[in-house]
Amino acid sequence: MVNRPRPTLCIAERNANIRELLRREFGREGYGVLTAGSGAEVLMRLASPVSVNVLVLDAEIADPDGGSLTPLLRRLYPDLPVVLHVYAGMDAGDDGLIRVEKGGDWERLKAAVRTVLAAGSDAA
Template identity: 40%
Template sequence: MALTVLVVEDEKEIRELLRRYLERAGYGVLTTGSGAEAVRLLGERGIDLTLLDLGLPDVDGDEVLREARERGRVPVVVLTARTTVEDRIHGLRLGADDYVTKPFSPTEVVLRVTAVLQRAGGTAAGAAPVSSYGEGRLRIDEARHEAELDGSSLELTPTEWGLLTALASVPGRVFSRYELVNRVRGYEFTGYERTIDSHVKNLRHKLGGAGSDLVKTVLGVGYRLGWARDT
């Protein structure tokens, strides 16, 4: 059975971005922009982890954090724009298991969620299985953050990893540069779009002779994965 993550975030764009990434990683996801609703869900549903923005409009995020810790000690990963050391210490003292500051990479958030669940005694069974493409030539294990091409491990930067997994999420679908920015870095990174091409170039280089076939350019639009997912 998939583990369930409760995303508590008042900004809809961030909430939906995290939902897509978590679901793609194999988690069940509940979302809300309300602290009061989050407290209710924590009391009524089997939540395995809470991804919590502290800056909520109705109930202080600290109160939701306290509720999560009291209701079966549900693990909590805090999302916040508060960046001072004092803020982090405050959240950790209240019982947060991890702390992610905005802006963030959604891929990093998923990895942190998985790590916290494993430390808390959860299982990676809720994570996505290994996916393969091109009759087994490319293999991607999102739970372990590993990719292999023709049996050799790929050493990718976080941005290159995000590009590859975004394209692989729907093989053949064309992703605009703007979409890739959102998936790889988060929508806050304005101006980042024009640098995507250089990251694609670096990714292709690491893919060697398969790079141009695997990451296809669609002129005037963006990029797509050139290999089909294996059934």
């Protein structure tokens, strides 16, 4: 049996209750989980020594200057997979990010993370 390191996620969510719920849900799935409640915290987590394999990002978290965080992340961390957690009807954009609609269906979000991780391991 090969002992593989467990993937680490960064859960970036403005709502503290949802952030904690997602931390527990993904922790139960065996992931290492870091959390962030603001754009500045996201950047701190990503700059830490802990390697993040996937970022689950609340689409409404802004960068430290109040702009969209995703262009900054794409520039600073071009190889970091990002799953954007969005409300229904939000602009889909064409930035190549996987989007999962908010609404309490945690299985859909978990499936998106598994898909992103599988795609990353195929590329390795």
